Amino acid sequence: MSSWPRRLALLGIAIALGSGAPVPPETVDYGLGTTPTQQQIDGWAIAARPDGQGLPPGHGSVKDGDDLYATMCSTCHGTFGEGEGRYPRLVGEGTLTGERPEPTIQSYWPYATTVFDYVNRAMPFPTPHMLTPDQVYAITAYVLNISGIVGDDFVADRDSLPKVQMPNRNGFIWHDPRPDTHDTACMTDCRNPADIKITSTAEGKNLTPRETGPLDTSLPQ
Amino acid sequence: MADLPAEQRRETVAIPRRRVVLRAGLGAGAAAFAAAAGAADTAPPADPAWSQSLGPGIGDRVYGHPSQFEGDVLRRNVPWLTASAESSVSFTPLQYQQGIITASGVFFERYHAGRPTVDPTRHRLMIHGMVDRPLLLTMDDIHRLPSENRIHFIECPANGGMEWRAAQLNSLQFTHGMIGCAEWTGVKLSTVLEQCGIKTGAQWVLAEGADGAHMARSIPLEKCLDDVLLVYGQNGEALRPEQGYPLRLVVPGWQGNVNVKWIRRLQVGDQPWFTREETSKYTELMPDGKARDFTWPIYAKSVITSPCPEMPVNGPGLYEIRGFAWSGLGKVNQVDVSVDGGVNWAHARLHDPVLPKALTRFTLEWRWDGKPALLQSRATDETGFVQPTIAELRAVRGTNGIYNNNAIQTWQVRPDGSVFNVQLA
Numbered sequence: 001m002s003s004w005p006r007r008l009a010l011l012g013i014a015i016a017l018g019s020g021a022p023v024p025p026e027t028v029d030y031g032l033g034t035t036p037t038q039q040q041i042d043g044w045a046i047a048a049r050p051d052g053q054g055l056p057p058g059h060g061s062v063k064d065g066d067d068l069y070a071t072m073c074s075t076c077h078g079t080f081g082e083g084e085g086r087y088p089r090l091v092g093e094g095t096l097t098g099e100r101p102e103p104t105i106q107s108y109w110p111y112a113t114t115v116f117d118y119v120n121r122a123m124p125f126p127t128p129h130m131l132t133p134d135q136v137y138a139i140t141a142y143v144l145n146i147s148g149i150v151g152d153d154f155v156a157d158r159d160s161l162p163k164v165q166m167p168n169r170n171g172f173i174w175h176d177p178r179p180d181t182h183d184t185a186c187m188t189d190c191r192n193p194a195d196i197k198i199t200s201t202a203e204g205k206n207l208t209p210r211e212t213g214p215l216d217t218s219l220p221q
Numbered sequence: 222m223a224d225l226p227a228e229q230r231r232e233t234v235a236i237p238r239r240r241v242v243l244r245a246g247l248g249a250g251a252a253a254f255a256a257a258a259g260a261a262d263t264a265p266p267a268d269p270a271w272s273q274s275l276g277p278g279i280g281d282r283v284y285g286h287p288s289q290f291e292g293d294v295l296r297r298n299v300p301w302l303t304a305s306a307e308s309s310v311s312f313t314p315l316q317y318q319q320g321i322i323t324a325s326g327v328f329f330e331r332y333h334a335g336r337p338t339v340d341p342t343r344h345r346l347m348i349h350g351m352v353d354r355p356l357l358l359t360m361d362d363i364h365r366l367p368s369e370n371r372i373h374f375i376e377c378p379a380n381g382g383m384e385w386r387a388a389q390l391n392s393l394q395f396t397h398g399m400i401g402c403a404e405w406t407g408v409k410l411s412t413v414l415e416q417c418g419i420k421t422g423a424q425w426v427l428a429e430g431a432d433g434a435h436m437a438r439s440i441p442l443e444k445c446l447d448d449v450l451l452v453y454g455q456n457g458e459a460l461r462p463e464q465g466y467p468l469r470l471v472v473p474g475w476q477g478n479v480n481v482k483w484i485r486r487l488q489v490g491d492q493p494w495f496t497r498e499e500t501s502k503y504t505e506l507m508p509d510g511k512a513r514d515f516t517w518p519i520y521a522k523s524v525i526t527s528p529c530p531e532m533p534v535n536g537p538g539l540y541e542i543r544g545f546a547w548s549g550l551g552k553v554n555q556v557d558v559s560v561d562g563g564v565n566w567a568h569a570r571l572h573d574p575v576l577p578k579a580l581t582r583f584t585l586e587w588r589w590d591g592k593p594a595l596l597q598s599r600a601t602d603e604t605g606f607v608q609p610t611i612a613e614l615r616a617v618r619g620t621n622g623i624y625n626n627n628a629i630q631t632w633q634v635r636p637d638g639s640v641f642n643v644q645l646a
Contacts, residue, residue, distance in 0.1 A: 029416060030365070030366060030416060032358065032362040032365055032366065032416070033356045033357055033358040033359070033362045033416070034356075034357045035354060035355060035356065035357070036347055036349065036355050036356070036357040040347070040357065041347065041349050041355060044347055044485070044486050045349065045486075045488060046429075046435065047427050047429070047437060047488060047494045047496070048494070049490075049492060049494050049495070050492075050495055051492070053490075054494075076304075085304055086301075086303060086304035087304045088304075095510070096506055096510035096512075097506075097508065097509065097510040097621075101506055101510075101621050103501070103506065105501075108500075108501060108512070109500055109501055110495065110500055111495050111500065113495070114495055114496065114497055114500050114501070117494070117496060117497070118496070118497035118501075121434065121435040121437065121496075121497075122333065122334065122433070122434040122435060122436075122497075125305075125307075125308070125334070128334060128433045128434065128435075129433075129435075171510065171511055171512055172500075172504065172511065172512050172513075172514045173507075173511055173512065173513045173514065174514055174515060175515065176513065176515060176516045176517070176518070177513065178516065178518075178520060178625075179520065179606055180617045180618070181607075181609035181613050181614065181617060183607035183608070183609055183613070184607060185555060185557055185566070185599065185601050185607050186566070187557065187565070187566045187567075188565050188566070189564065189565065190563055190564055190565070190566065191562070191563050191564050192564075193561070193562075193564050195646065196561075196562040196563070196564070196595070196645055196646070197645065197646045198633065198643045198644070198645060198646075199387070199644050199645060199646045200387035200388045200643065200644045201388050201633070201641055201642070201643045201644075202388040202389055202390055202391035202392075202530075202641060202642040202643070203391060203641050205389060205391075207301075207383075207389050207390055208390045208391045208392050208395065209297065209298070209299055209300060209301075209395070211300070212297045212298050212299070212300065
């Protein structure tokens, strides 16, 4: 086997671990583009990191978030964060194992800053980017409160959010452990024919869409 | 195509001949009779109507579209899968794909806030953060930079995500259709980053879209400097709006979600941002309740596209088993096909071009004796990785992971020629 697959694998590990800062390439100037003003950068640089970098000035309380949530969020996410229809459930300390895991902000999300970042970047779903930073902070505080993660007097801001300890903070493996299967390409007599059994079939499950589905008339009815 | 006359819209299609034949093969006697009667008007020695008339001239279709008889070749969706069409996915009709390039019009879609209409003259790409000189580029600027052309697949890591517990959907399009492969034209991301001068200590780049969700992902700088492209062309024309017009990221071999569409901002930093799409989503719950994150590359995978549930077989005889194989870690080295559920395998023929991180076509002649068969394909890529079975994957990862299901697919062929999606012990 040539050595490059091994190098590729090692590169993958290095990337996953974030170790070894890459050497910056030489600067080449094509003389294209303009330098954005600080105001332009501030207008678009919305990403908020777990350490608080990128969180804007402002603040919002659980109490302020209560009314905002009822108006802006509850139609899809439910009065208590339980989720309506197939819209995401936000609250619930449900299990992350077993047949029906329940990953919610409360049970799954590792960082509170991600709640601010996502509400600010993408919510409300039909009319995004209409909320002020204070409103986003307030909704974040409220969602964390009904999740039982912060108290009723919590005020979310750029200092308090990075300090919130999320229940599943240590629930993630931040590197790729694959390959986690190690097969060889066996060609003959690879299995005992008697062991081959059909354990499940899509037949009769009625999950294959017929309205939008392929070849409705040729699929077995 | 909204302004086309109604008779030219593809929705107004006749029943394709292929479907008639398939129905005949499934024993629909009346349909077989109708097909035979229709053929009498056009088969030799008759001169069919289309040979006795003038067809439309040039200018009739200033932007062409497929034949009206190909009306089944459509993106399709699973309505019960997602909450709304604006935050959903559609599936490529892989059962009809003839070569390694997915037609732009049926390349699968994934939206987080619907498909934005972005005016290229007013679109901007901003690069800032840990750089010496922040930069604001117009599309004209980007078109002037040195260009690259590459053929790569893009696959959503949730492709096959509904099949972890059991065989669920009786359709190739729905089990494997969250993939497409195209010729992409654009600029190496390293070319753009080099213009800005990357500061020492930088390790990550946030890529963010101009869509309503400002969909954003953290990507290691090392990958960005390796082979990532800022793409404005797809299969010889401008990107389709569904694919991120006017500008998207193509991150070769990595999960679809990081190939950010309608891209407008790149922020260079020293840590990941842990956005919603890389914490709440695109993470894999393991049986112990821990979740894998940053599992970006697509591992070696393959599937037989004919026969499949949508492409049943029609009586005993000689067939060509056809399919695609791909790997996000490089080229496909070998594809093997079994017709007995994995007891014995035969090497399939790989068709040129065999390109890294691209769909690769394979075929194998098969003489069907009319007896029940269990068809499988198994890819090996140039790293030596061999595609696993679903049972092996479940033994390691359980059934809650959603993503990165690269299992061997089994198609059950029945004596009547019908084909079913099944899983084996």
